[in-house]
Amino acid sequence: MPAVERHWLECELAVIGAGMAGMAASLFACNRGISVAQLGATGGIAFSSGFLDLLGVHPVEESKRLSDPWAGLSAVQGDMPLHPLGRVPIGDIRAALAEYLRFLESVGLPYLSLLESNAEVLTLLGTVKPTYAAPLTMWSGVRAWKEKRPCLFLDFQGLQEFNANLVSANLKAEWPATRSERLTFPGSGSADRLYTRHLAREMELSDTQEKLARLIRSHVRQDECVGMPAVLGMRESPRVLARMQEMIQAPLFEIPTLPACVPGLRLKESFEAYLPSRGVKAFWQRQVRAVRRVEGGPFVLNLGGGGEVEEIRAEAVLLATGRFFGKGLVADRGRIRETLFGLEVRQPENRSHWHHRDLWDPRGHPVNRAGLETDESFRPLGVSGQAAYPDLYASGSILAHQDWMRMKCGSGLAIVTSYAAVKAIHGRRGGHCP
């Protein structure tokens, strides 16, 4: 019998979680030369619409849409001093976003932003959402909506994740010059059920592009621009867009479909390709079974069997495990718990206070503001009110005192708090900002 050999890996930082916050944290850490291991399922990021929100609504109680997210952030710093975004200096917020957007540009997924103000983007319900940045492939929609130019919305027979009639119907009152048409996607039968990710792959073929462009061209009348479901390629969406626009001879834009949607998948695939190439040791589909901390030594993360590496020894851990959907938090009938370290969770007194009876209550549901409280360095607090561990950090939606869904700050929260946590980790390790 061969001797049992222990397979373990050492790193400076273990990022637990592979959603928006975990990916951003790994990105910022590897950009700073920190050796990173990352764990957790990557499925969640595909539920992103692709919009990059910074801060769209504040105060939530007044349902106030922000045209200037920076003024909004200043207000949050005053009104909600414990809000995670309120604890990061504006200069760091700008630096975090700039670095993140540079990364997206570098991997062929360029985003556009008005930088000093929010853009208004279209959703598949025909509603309009304030966001900070959007993929290049969606940008003509921002302009089309702003100028209310005659616009044709398209969808495809058999694709249930997007309905052009619905978009047009709900925009009509404010944007009369819209109309909608249903096309048969080139090569598909009228009875086929279509899926967005298959269409996106199809759209990378020049033959499909030409056929679809010709089809669209034949439907364009007085319309000055065309909106369609987000299926313009997976990896090379800007190039697919450019070719299509050239052939259609009109601005074309994507609208995110029901999740999991292609713009979210593009983010997922971009990170999955980029991070390992920069030395991040990725264990994306593996979960942490158990965590222990040797006094004075590293965190020891047990991954269980089933892979070459069974254990990760990390000097610091960043917890980016998300909320309930991401499994960072779990609720039983009485309490909300943090799943991995058993950390203190700031929460309403009992379940009666988790939710309001009205789903649309303008205050938002208190449970959405439950989560981990941290110190200024984004280290979760223990019972004593001090950092629970000197080298344990947390970022993203697991943090308390924020309601990202109502404040429209999900991506911003993930990116900015990951940036701040990585900056603190880097600083403790004697590093300097690049």
Place this chain on the structure above:
Amino acid sequence: METQVLIIGGGITGTGLARDLALRGVVCTLVEQGDINAGASGANHGLLHSGARYVANDPSAARECRREGELLKKLGAHCVEDTGGLFVAVQGDDEGYVADFPSLCSRCDIPVKELDPGEARRLEPALSEKLIAAFLVEDATIDPFRLSLENIWQAQEMGATLLRNTQAIRFQRVGRRLDSVLLLNKKTGEEQWIRAEQVVNASGAWSREVAALAEVPLEMVYSKGTLLVTFDRITRRVVNRLRRPGNADILVPGGSVSLLGTTSIRIPSLDQVFPTVEEVDLIVDEESAMLPVVASSRYVRAYAGVRPLIGSTDKEDTRSVSRNFALLDHEKDGLDNFVTITGGKFTTYRLMAEKAGDLVCRKLGISVPCLTRSQPLPSSHACHWTETGIAPQDWIRKRDGHDLILCECELVPQSAVNEVIDSIRKRRDQPDLEAIGLRSRVGKGPCQGTYCSVKVAAHLVDRSEIPSDQSRILMKDFLCRRWRGQHPILWGRQMDQAELMESLHCGVFCQELYVNPGS
């Protein structure tokens, strides 16, 4: 407008009466302020009582349940699943009650068979190891929505009119008669008068409000009952706690789920008919004594209804057919053509309709006897989509690639939704998300409308069934309605679902930033 009989209230009593009268050739109009079964008729276990539950407290109700239950199994078999039932006691339960139970049942002619606890646990493995007694009874389950829909459907086929979203708001009195009733369409705001020879108040918990329009005082006590819906079906049979009826002592299978309940809480007004966290916890804790698995089961929603309990002060004038329900002839209040029928059990709805129909016909001078005791309730295709499994079976059989699935959780395809829409259109009525949800399984699965609200709304837009600017408003209302039943059961997996729903409908769609007109 004119009608022979105006029925106010579209629960099982009102729809049952509409059918009863239609079969006697009487033309009636039924007005309902919401939709079919909007009150207690849509918020109960769907339990067809064998009667065994009432043998100790109310033998006459027990006998009534047994007789009516047998009739319904025979005449409305398509609405019934003949599951059988169990009465079980666990350690700590009153052994005196257990010992008396068989003789109490036989006194009411209710068949019952004793099982040893081991045998009961072989039949229903979810039962507690602490079982001390078990009896088999002839309980069954019934689909309350299908039953009411079938009743009103046949009545309409025979000439009755149903006005949904229509509230009676004023009575015009001439001498000792109600001459006409002012109706308000709650969707459009339109008002119209309807003249009726007879008016029947079958509005359940709202009976006092309706009677007050005629200045007839009615003393009522409101008792709220809350129930829970599980993600999975826990037992094959109905399981009752073998003790005097109390809180949370029944578990009833309903298609692919189980229903647990109920509570009984006095509430001062009808504004408070919603399930609470406290009630949910009480039900889970109480029922886990019989069925330990319910403590760790996943729940998809909770719902609450109000039992209308008549507290009559004037016994002489109350024509109480039984202690179980009340048929009030308001002749004694100075109104010769106004009747209230209220209280009662779902199981005995047919009898209530028969008695009310007899009274109304006597007042109209019509001598045609009641036919519902012998005529089977027809099964109409338009009404059968409330049953779990029907839509997917139909879809698989047809194998039509054009027929896309609109509700992925419950596998409801376009064709089924279209048939529901057509059935609403056939009655010259307006389909919307909630009306479709009530008549099908749409929105009943674990996602509770997150995806299907969008897909069905889009489908309605595609078919031009709704005004172009209405789809978002309908979605928002639909999700809000589903939410009322969700928030008290949000823990475990359902918390994840709720977060997904909010992240999509608030986080991406910004639905909360759009205010619905009129709300």
